[in-house]
Amino acid sequence: MRRLREFLDWLPLTQLLEITMDLAFPSAEFEGRVARAQTEMKLHQLDALLVTSPPNFRYFSGFDSQFWESPTRPWFLIIPADGLCIAVVPEIGAPLLKGSWIGQTLSWPAPRPGDEGVTLLTEALLGLPRRHGRVGMEMGRESTIRMPVNDLLKLKDSLRACELVDGSPCIWNVRAIKSSAEVAYIRESCTIVSDAFDKLPAHARCGQSEREIAKALTVDIIQGGAHAVPFMAAASGMGGYEQIISRPSGRVIENGDVLIIDVGATVNGYFCDFDRNFGFGRVADAALRANEAIWDATEAAMKIAVPGTKVSELWRAMMDVLEPAGMLRNNVGRLGHGLGLQLTEPPSHMPGDDTVLAEGMVITIEPGMEYAPGKMIVHEENVHITSAGPQILTRRAPREMPVIAL
Structure with missing residues (x-):
């Protein structure tokens, strides 16, 4: 185990990504997408952008899996106004994301119907710097929020003074321009x-x-x-x-x-x-x-x-x-x-x-x-x-x- 840790510490990031996720693009492509989204977020006065749908999760993280066909577990990706993303995902998916370019990966033992990641997600969002008190979500045209409505309402109540607003323009303005x-x-x-x-x-x-x-x-x-x-x-x-x-x-x-x-x-x-x-x-x-x-x-x-x-x-x-x-x-x-x-x-x-x-x-x-x-x-x-x-x-x-x- 000690030798494995030494090997991973030495391994270049690009090779580490090959171990965690089979990315369709180099990590710089995803970093550029997030940077463009953060520019849009500043214009729309968002402290964070919360992504839940499979296409947008894949677009910003690089994560792709047929596991999306299972609706049992929600997946969350937080794009903060500045810095790297935070993935809040079921434990079954954490090994694919940990160690990648994303930044931080938090996980919970899912399925857990009583608290399907809502507490963990709330803590992560409340831990971000608050400038505008607004978190964007996929609420607009041709957008979908992939989590139970009951959990969405719990999240809204837990965030208290932080308002959930439509962040879809920040996503579509970025996705519209293809590399x-x-x-x-x-x-x-x-x-x-x-x-x-x-x-x-x-x-x-x-x-x-x-x-x-x-x-x-x-x-x-x-x-x-x-x-x-x-x-x-x-x-x-x-x-x-x-x-x-x-x-x-x-x-x-x-x-x-x-x-x-x-x-x-x-x-x-x-x-x-x-x-x-x-x-x-x-x-x-x-x-x-x-x-x-x-x-x-x-x-x-x-x-x-x-x-x-x-x-x-x-x-x-x-x-x-x-x-x-x-x-x-x-x-x-x-x-x-x-x-x-x-x-x-x-x-x-x-x-x-x-x-x-x-x-x-x-x-x-x-x-x-x-x-x-x-x-x-x-x-x-x-x-x-x-x-x-x-x-x-x-x-x-x-x-x-x-x-x-x-």
């Missing part, structure tokens, strides 16, 4: 799925079900190097489809059908999110024209997807193409969104969202239209916003819908 390393993972996931989509016409045929075609696609994606395929939706119908979010079904593809498959695959947790449409046999001319219209709408949005453009302007540019093309309605609600460690992130390309594009953002451009009752065509590409212009991360779909012969 080159983050973009590289998104690009890799896009490439893997693009390759798999390119192979689909070689094995997909009329007479197969959506589920059979999607299963073969999933195999190609995993064999291509993706770490996981958390999201895959599919829909089909004669000349189009009426929804785009269901799992692949047992519906059998027929002559004249259009099949859409929307994929969110990950590399080190970072998503691609795009779809492709395939026609089978003799596809109605109206569907083919609608496909060309949404391709043109994508092109119109990409031309202005540069720093300084509002996402509401992206929406308008797409609608200016879709409406003259015969769009009956947009039943999706938006025409694209942010992308990264989650399948969908802010902003939403829609009226009223005036988020300004900035260098480093990664977004989807996703025009869709119902061109006839119950018949939609939707298209999606992934784009990196740079000062030199938009860089498409997906392999651009052809303007003409690929049609698989009978």
Whole structure:
């Protein structure tokens, strides 16, 4: 045991991190994220930022585990206004965090329903310097607090004079700007799925079900190097489809059908999110024209997807193409969104969202239209916003819908 301690004392931090956590980035990446969050916290007058949800815990700490699938134990990460983070976690996870760059790791013997880390968390928060008496939490848009509501109320009462407020802007303002390393993972996931989509016409045929075609696609994606395929939706119908979010079904593809498959695959947790449409046999001319219209709408949005453009302007540019093309309605609600460690992130390309594009953002451009009752065509590409212009991360779909012969 003494020799082990001497070895760990001697071991460089980078090698120690390899023992504790298999990080997708060097520790400097996480230190930079925390520093940027602390800058935001000063603007919002926060003494601390309390992170509980899996994506944000992973973003700031580097910790990744399928153990998140168990809801029994909450996990907490405290980002103070200054200095290193404090992890307050169940004992089962403490060995992965202790000794890492984070700073301090506190733990309790969980599960312990009577006090699932609330006392320990309270003591850690009250031990921080108090300047504003405000602690931020994930209360805002597209945010989730991962702890029982009863425990949240206990925490609020225990903190007494310290107010719990919405700290989500501090998180999203940081997460919106991707590092080159983050973009590289998104690009890799896009490439893997693009390759798999390119192979689909070689094995997909009329007479197969959506589920059979999607299963073969999933195999190609995993064999291509993706770490996981958390999201895959599919829909089909004669000349189009009426929804785009269901799992692949047992519906059998027929002559004249259009099949859409929307994929969110990950590399080190970072998503691609795009779809492709395939026609089978003799596809109605109206569907083919609608496909060309949404391709043109994508092109119109990409031309202005540069720093300084509002996402509401992206929406308008797409609608200016879709409406003259015969769009009956947009039943999706938006025409694209942010992308990264989650399948969908802010902003939403829609009226009223005036988020300004900035260098480093990664977004989807996703025009869709119902061109006839119950018949939609939707298209999606992934784009990196740079000062030199938009860089498409997906392999651009052809303007003409690929049609698989009978």
